[in-house]
Amino acid sequence: MNHYIKLVNFEVKRFSKLYLSLIIAVVAAQIIGAIVTSSFYVSNAETTMVRDQMTVSDYILTYGAYSLQNFLFSEYFFLSVIFAAALLMIYVFFIWYRDWLGKSSVIYRLLMLPTARRNVYFAKLTTILLFVFGLTAMQIILLEVVNQITQRIVPDQLWMDESIIYIYSTELLDLLYPQSPLLFVFYYVIGITAVAVIFTSILFERSYHLKGIFLAFIYCVISVGIVMVPVIVQIITNYFYTNEIYLLVTGFSVLTTALAIYLADYLLKRKINV
Amino acid sequence: MKKYWQLLLIAGIIVVTFTVHYIQVANAKGKDYDFTFEKISGDDKYIDSLMFKTSLQYGMVYNSLLISKDESSLIETVHNREIPLMFQKLIDEHKNFMRGKALIANNYFEDDTKLIYMKEPEEGWKVKAGDTYSYEVDILDKVKDEKTSFSIKSQLNNRYNWVFYSDITVVNNELKLIVKQVDNDGSEKMYQVIIDLKKQQLLSETLLEEAAIDEATRTSIEAYNSYSNLGHEKYHVYSISSFDMKSPELNLISSQFRAINMETNEIIDIQLPDGLEQKLQSIEVDDNYLVIAYSTKEGIVIYRYNIGQQRWLEPITASNTEKVLNPDLNSTTSLNGKLYVMTEVNNDFVLKIFDIQQGALLYEGKVINKNMKQKYYIHITDVYELESK
Numbered sequence: 001m002n003h004y005i006k007l008v009n010f011e012v013k014r015f016s017k018l019y020l021s022l023i024i025a026v027v028a029a030q031i032i033g034a035i036v037t038s039s040f041y042v043s044n045a046e047t048t049m050v051r052d053q054m055t056v057s058d059y060i061l062t063y064g065a066y067s068l069q070n071f072l073f074s075e076y077f078f079l080s081v082i083f084a085a086a087l088l089m090i091y092v093f094f095i096w097y098r099d100w101l102g103k104s105s106v107i108y109r110l111l112m113l114p115t116a117r118r119n120v121y122f123a124k125l126t127t128i129l130l131f132v133f134g135l136t137a138m139q140i141i142l143l144e145v146v147n148q149i150t151q152r153i154v155p156d157q158l159w160m161d162e163s164i165i166y167i168y169s170t171e172l173l174d175l176l177y178p179q180s181p182l183l184f185v186f187y188y189v190i191g192i193t194a195v196a197v198i199f200t201s202i203l204f205e206r207s208y209h210l211k212g213i214f215l216a217f218i219y220c221v222i223s224v225g226i227v228m229v230p231v232i233v234q235i236i237t238n239y240f241y242t243n244e245i246y247l248l249v250t251g252f253s254v255l256t257t258a259l260a261i262y263l264a265d266y267l268l269k270r271k272i273n274v
Numbered sequence: 275m276k277k278y279w280q281l282l283l284i285a286g287i288i289v290v291t292f293t294v295h296y297i298q299v300a301n302a303k304g305k306d307y308d309f310t311f312e313k314i315s316g317d318d319k320y321i322d323s324l325m326f327k328t329s330l331q332y333g334m335v336y337n338s339l340l341i342s343k344d345e346s347s348l349i350e351t352v353h354n355r356e357i358p359l360m361f362q363k364l365i366d367e368h369k370n371f372m373r374g375k376a377l378i379a380n381n382y383f384e385d386d387t388k389l390i391y392m393k394e395p396e397e398g399w400k401v402k403a404g405d406t407y408s409y410e411v412d413i414l415d416k417v418k419d420e421k422t423s424f425s426i427k428s429q430l431n432n433r434y435n436w437v438f439y440s441d442i443t444v445v446n447n448e449l450k451l452i453v454k455q456v457d458n459d460g461s462e463k464m465y466q467v468i469i470d471l472k473k474q475q476l477l478s479e480t481l482l483e484e485a486a487i488d489e490a491t492r493t494s495i496e497a498y499n500s501y502s503n504l505g506h507e508k509y510h511v512y513s514i515s516s517f518d519m520k521s522p523e524l525n526l527i528s529s530q531f532r533a534i535n536m537e538t539n540e541i542i543d544i545q546l547p548d549g550l551e552q553k554l555q556s557i558e559v560d561d562n563y564l565v566i567a568y569s570t571k572e573g574i575v576i577y578r579y580n581i582g583q584q585r586w587l588e589p590i591t592a593s594n595t596e597k598v599l600n601p602d603l604n605s606t607t608s609l610n611g612k613l614y615v616m617t618e619v620n621n622d623f624v625l626k627i628f629d630i631q632q633g634a635l636l637y638e639g640k641v642i643n644k645n646m647k648q649k650y651y652i653h654i655t656d657v658y659e660l661e662s663k
Contacts, residue, residue, distance in 0.1 A: 008281060009277065009278050009281045012281050130281070130284050130285065133288040133292075134287060134288055137287050138287070138291075140291045140295050163302055163646075164299055164302045165302045165303060165335070166332060166335050168299065169335045177295065179299060182352060183352060237374065238374040239373050240373075241373070242352055242357075
């Protein structure tokens with residue numbers, strides 16, 4: 001356990017600078033977005049009201065008040081989230097390959113540590129999860145900050161305070177922070193499975209090289225197939241209720257993750273030579 | 275411990291932020307969706323044992339909400355796939371029987387001893403003229419908890435694209451079914467099908483109505499019985515309406531209402547009072563009554579037709595106590611001899627409960643939510659009577 005925590009800490013430290021840069025970039029993009037969208041709204045409202053001789057209530061009735069939705073539907077928010085997600089996706093590969101392909105082969109030292117090799121795999125998996133949850137947690141705080149900023153820029157009469165349920169019902173936020181416990185578990189288990197399968201695929205490639213790419217592809221197809229078993233059964237038989245399907249897919253995902261861990265352990269122990 | 279500060283910081287932020295967020299969401303659910311009734315007139319006892327299923331539009335969010343006198347609760351959905359309350363009850367009581375069945379109320383019949391489900395024929399568009407389909411019947415004996423299934427070939431050899439069941443009931447062990455066939459061009463045929471449940475035999479398939487389409491007119495058949503009533507209904511009420519295809523708004527040319535007595539198979543013509551044809555905002559069927567309501571800026575007008583006696587009763591007029599924003603009725607529904615009508619006034623919604631037979635206003639009250647931060651729209655989709663504790 002101690003070795004595992006040390007390894008997680010080691011992985012977190014290695015990515016911390018880049019992770020911090022990523023957070024700064026997302027925060028900057030969203031704060032700029034909040035200022036731009038709210039300032040644009042205010043200037044547009046003022047111009048329109050003067051030009052069309054409208055009262056504030058007429059303007060709100062015609063064009064709507066400013067709310068956090070204006071920001072959430074802007075490219076500043078959407079692109080910053082996509083950018084962060086893409087970077088983390090790249091890091092899922094980078095977290096392994098830099099150990100092999102870097103100047104000093106860190107993987108050599110990692111695999112020679114007096115601990116089970118699977119701890120290296122678990123540490124990398126945990127690190128990715130920490131970064132994903134860390135960013136989603138940061139986004140919650142950031143939305144509160146954005147809310148405060150826009151509230152200060154937009155005059156009270158043009159500002160519309162929204163319920164937290166309404167804010168978090170938008171498509172992207174509903175995906176990141178599902179309001180149903182079942183969906184929360186479902187999304188994040190699927191995410192963990194995807195990362196575990198990619199990790200094991202990387203180990204296939206590292207173990208068998210060119211042949212490994214083919215094996216990794218086959219393995220990925222089989223993994224997707226296993227996760228999809230309940231969905232395929234449902235399409236054919238229409239036997240299950242919706243909640244059961246979500247639970248079954250979650251269960252099969254856990255099974256797929258267990259298989260990924262078993263294969264990774266086997267590959268790390270038997271096939272990867274350092 | 276000190277050397278793990280980055281790890282601990284990330285983990286700490288995750289735990290605290292997610293916990294606070296989900297506590298906020300839970301609190302907001304309790305507060306945002308807390309509706310209360312504020313009586314204007316009548317007796318509170320009429321809402322004491324009721325549960326209203328409502329549809330709430332709040333900004334761009336649509337939710338289903340259960341509102342009773344004492345509490346409001348949000349109906350949780352997964353990806354907006356909501357199981358209607360009546361089906362949730364059936365699923366809870368008969369989980370295995372309900373597996374794989376479409377949640378369409380018109381395909382079910384339920385009484386104290388049995389639950390019947392009829393599967394609609396699929397892929398009708400593949401059926402050519404001369405081919406046919408089968409009536410697939412699943413019966414659950416609720417007393418013995420036994421399931422029986424059988425299939426009967428239809429004798430109708432029509433070309434059709436879709437087949438719908440409009441009503442299912444059982445009279446003296448005969449399964450009576452109202453079937454609507456719709457072709458690709460929109461033309462419709464309505465049949466009454468009778469199946470002997472004991473012998474599992476098709477007794478008859480009688481053509482009741484035909485609605486054709488041509489260049490000048492479009493005719494359609496519409497049924498009005500309560501969607502959520504799975505039990506026996508003596509009358510199946512429907513209309514055949516013709517619309518002018520040449521007018522841009524498809525103006526109504528004529529509308530003929532009819533009721534079929536499901537016990538005797540007799541068809542009754544219902545003549546609407548003069549002028550009512552153009553004011554049909556709400557049409558409800560409750561047991562022996564056809565109830566038609568419309569709203570004006572001054573109030574609500576309700577027409578009642580006693581189907582058994584084949585006569586219109588004196589219309590009820592209930593004036594609005596507050597200025598009505600939208601003259602259209604927000605929603606109407608009926609249950610056990612009462613008509614529930616909702617209208618939108620200023621920033622609120624007013625519920626009126628009428629006794630259909632007596633023609634009296636029993637209750638009028640506002641449905642209010644003081645916690646909503648922005649304009650919302652609410653309408654009643656169903657009324658349930660709560661079982662006494």
